[in-house]
Amino acid sequence: MASASSANHILLSPPPSLPSLLPASNAKFPHTSFPRNYLSHSSLIRSQPHLPCFITNAAALNTAQSPNIVSLSKTTDPDHTTKPTILVSEKLGEGGLDLLRSFADVECLYGMSPEQLCKEISRFDALIVRSGTKVSRKVFQAANGRLKVVGRAGVGIDNVDLQAATELGCLVVNAPTANTIAAAEHAIALLASMARNVAQSDASVKSGKWQRTKYIGVSLVGKTLAIMGFGKVGSEVARRAKGLGMHVISHDPYAPADRARAIGVDLVSFDDAISTADFISLHMPLTPTTSKVFNDDTFAKMKKGARIINVARGGVIDEDALVRALESGVVSQAALDVFSEEPPPSDSKLLQFENVTLTPHLGASTKEAQEGVAVEIAEAVVGALRGELSATAVNAPMLVAGGDGIKSVKVVYRSARDPDDLDTRLLRAMIIKGIIEPISDSFVNLVNADFTAKQKGLRISEERVVVDSSPENPIDSIQVLISNTESKFASAESEHGNVSIEGRVKYGIPHLTQVGSFSVDVSLEGNLILCCQVDQPGMIGRVGNILGEQNYNVSFMSVGRTVKRTKAIMAIGVDEVPDKNTLKKIGEVPAIEEFVFLKL
Ligand SMILES: NC(=O)c1ccc[n+]([C@@H]2O[C@H](COP(=O)([O-])OP(=O)(O)OC[C@H]3O[C@@H](n4cnc5c(N)ncnc54)[C@H](O)[C@@H]3O)[C@@H](O)[C@H]2O)c1
């Protein structure tokens, strides 16, 4: 692709290499004319050399509001005409569906078998599920790279294989807030109805009996309630239980003590919580750590006659152990909204206990919560498909952790902020993506960038340097140093042999400010010719004339040098993509040692 008239002299020949300088081809999404760079990246990443691309993308982040927000891509493809497609596999509120339909072609296919889902999935850019759809590795594989977003219309994402999603570059978003109150209210409903045998006595009256003595209950006031998991739902349950006059304690290894204290709750150890509580309400997510955390050992530590409410996930309880605890009387009552298998098999022993109250995963099922969740997830999915920032991304780059020849990359962030307040995970993912995408065969986006880098054995180190600049700007500048590689633009190599490049945002636009040891000031937009030449009079004119002769309009020029009359770097912006011969002529100017053409 480059014809070299000397070792340091790189002449890019547009055709046939030009396609590699132009926006990424649609090869990975051959099925659609949906934006080509969607969840891929800006054309710059495919262009030469691959260094400034991550400066562009990383520096652009300075305009984003929060480092905790993930954007998969920024894209503008003026040619796209086809709407994205979204599959909704479980019942979703109308408000959310309306929103989805205003942006995409939406298909609601409820009650699909896992095989049907695998068969259908490759037609869709996004999938929206609730807790009833298992989004397994097989589903991601069957999507053939098309699926870009999975939206979980609710909180728990234990039915989505996040590892597979991450590896295959699919973003997973959820709707974490809209059903909190519904779930908390359901826990309180189960707590109160269990204490007063509402469900059991209702069934008894309906069967013609009048058993006032049998269904004598227990009072809540003054009793100790242990909330296991003091997150959104747990803390709302705590508030309500305080209102009922209960003494509330909680166990949550990650919850801040002052948040608990603010609502009069003491955070205690797991064992203290379960051994002192009269009622135990479960509100932790199902994870490998919490799976079957309520088992024979833990039931044995409970106060005899403890009562358990589970509105979290069935899998946090070893259900066989619960059966044993109910049989022995260690647990006197249980109220369960969730099960390890849903619906529970008809021969499940849990269905046979009169002192166990069961509901069919109704925690989030209020009209209000379902409408809220539907809109929340629709906004998240549409936003992600548009390439906007997504605050509810659950798989990357926050949750998970190239190059041929490249072994290590160092990123230096200069910022006025305290290094502890600088969350650089998204920037890091952007930088890694920029580096490995051009040298990776697999589909790389912000979701799987870290994972792919790890697979390639790329070491990334970060340094945060405090500088005196406006704290309103999260990052003053970003410098990327890549060792053990050669740049297509040799002048990008610093004296230590690292490829070194620095960028910053100026007036909201990413600028390249340092290439190797040369200072430059180049806005990273449009078409750019970067030359390294002997610093001598007339160079700007010569290159300008070559471009002018072919009617190429120069939009800006910037020259940087280290020592007078030695070497200089010239950056020339052009409105149009120069043809092969024009670029060749520039390369043939004797004082020009090397140059690259970049389409940003
Ligand atoms: N039944 C329903 O319909 C329904 C509705 C909403 C939520 N849920 C379930 O409830 C869970 C909690 O929802 P949320 O919105 O409060 O989530 P959340 O993330 O706000 O809270 C979960 C809390 O659990 C804590 N936690 C994690 N590991 C823990 C452990 N080992 N021990 C104790 N605490 C631990 C976390 O620190 C966090 O504070 C969800 O994951 C979901 O599975 C069920």
Ligand SMILES: O=C(O)[C@H](O)COP(=O)(O)O
């Ligand atoms: O995690 C959740 O949000 C709840 O379990 C709700 O699940 P659902 O959407 O299947 O009702």
